Amino acid sequence: AQSVTQLDSHVSVSEGTPVLLRCNYSSSYSPSLFWYVQHPNKGLQLLLKYTSAATLVKGINGFEAEFKKSETSFHLTKPSAHMSDAAEYFCVVGGTGGGNKLTFGTGTQLKVEL
Amino acid sequence: NAGVTQTPKFRILKIGQSMTLQCTQDMNHNYMYWYRQDPGMGLKLIYYSVGAGITDKGEVPNGYNVSRSTTEDFPLRLELAAPSQTSVYFCASSYSTWRDRPNQPQHFGDGTRLSIL
Numbered sequence: 001a002q003s004v005t006q007l008d009s010h011v012s013v014s015e016g017t018p019v020l021l022r023c024n025y026s027s028s029y030s031p032s033l034f035w036y037v038q039h040p041n042k043g044l045q046l047l048l049k050y051t052s053a054a055t056l057v058k059g060i061n062g063f064e065a066e067f068k069k070s071e072t073s074f075h076l077t078k079p080s081a082h083m084s085d086a087a088e089y090f091c092v093v094g095g096t097g098g099g100n101k102l103t104f105g106t107g108t109q110l111k112v113e114l
Numbered sequence: 115n116a117g118v119t120q121t122p123k124f125r126i127l128k129i130g131q132s133m134t135l136q137c138t139q140d141m142n143h144n145y146m147y148w149y150r151q152d153p154g155m156g157l158k159l160i161y162y163s164v165g166a167g168i169t170d171k172g173e174v175p176n177g178y179n180v181s182r183s184t185t186e187d188f189p190l191r192l193e194l195a196a197p198s199q200t201s202v203y204f205c206a207s208s209y210s211t212w213r214d215r216p217n218q219p220q221h222f223g224d225g226t227r228l229s230i231l
Contacts, residue, residue: 009154032215032216032217034217034219041224041225041227042224042225043118043204043222043223043224043225044157044204044206044222045222046219046221049219051216051217052216090156090157094214094216094217095217096214096215098164098214099145099162099164099170099214100145100208100210100211100214100217100218100220101147101159101162101172102217102220104156104157105156106154106155106156107154107156
């Protein structure tokens with residue numbers, strides 16, 4: 001079975017500094033991996049996806065993630081944080097067995113301070 | 115440009131009452147899902163459907179029922195509301211690929227915030 005672990009439940013950065021949200025995955029096959037963002041009182045929005053093409057994946061709003069098979073990691077980064085980036089971020093792995101089911105991490109709350 | 119629409123946005127129920135959470139999508143996706151989100155727990159799959167007339171249990175189905183009579187609609191029913199069902203409920207949809215490989219992203223509604231007192 002597949003799983004994801006988000007290593008930090010809360011991350012705080014200053015505006016204009018880099019963002020790093022860490023995610024490790026477990027999967028017995030070549031995984032599909034996603035990052036979603038959830039702003040307060042909103043649904044989840046897809047930031048980016050990895051599906052075994054390029055290992056460096058670019059997403060919306062300047063975010064990107066790098067798939068590292070040797071480290072079983074899929075960390076999310078952004079060079080310069082903006083106040084509007086404050087939200088909860090979920091690392092997600094795709095499953096097998098039909099139904100296109102996804103397994104969600106427990107989330108990382110990103111706080112951006114002036 | 116509606117995507118996935120959930121109603122109601124908020125609801126307060128008394129213990130033992132029943133209600134139906136509505137979900138409709140206009141993207142012609144054949145797969146639909148119901149999740150619940152509790153603080154610090156991520157999203158847990160309640161039920162899913164791979165097409166009209168076909169539903170299956172997810173990770174936490176107890177206390178819930180679903181039906182899928184059309185491609186667009188996937189209502190979630192709570193028959194006897196319990197305090198443990200206080201949560202935020204999300205509906206999502208996706209389209210299928212052959213053998214679901216690679217996995218496709220799911221598209222989410224804005225959620226229904228449900229409190230049971």
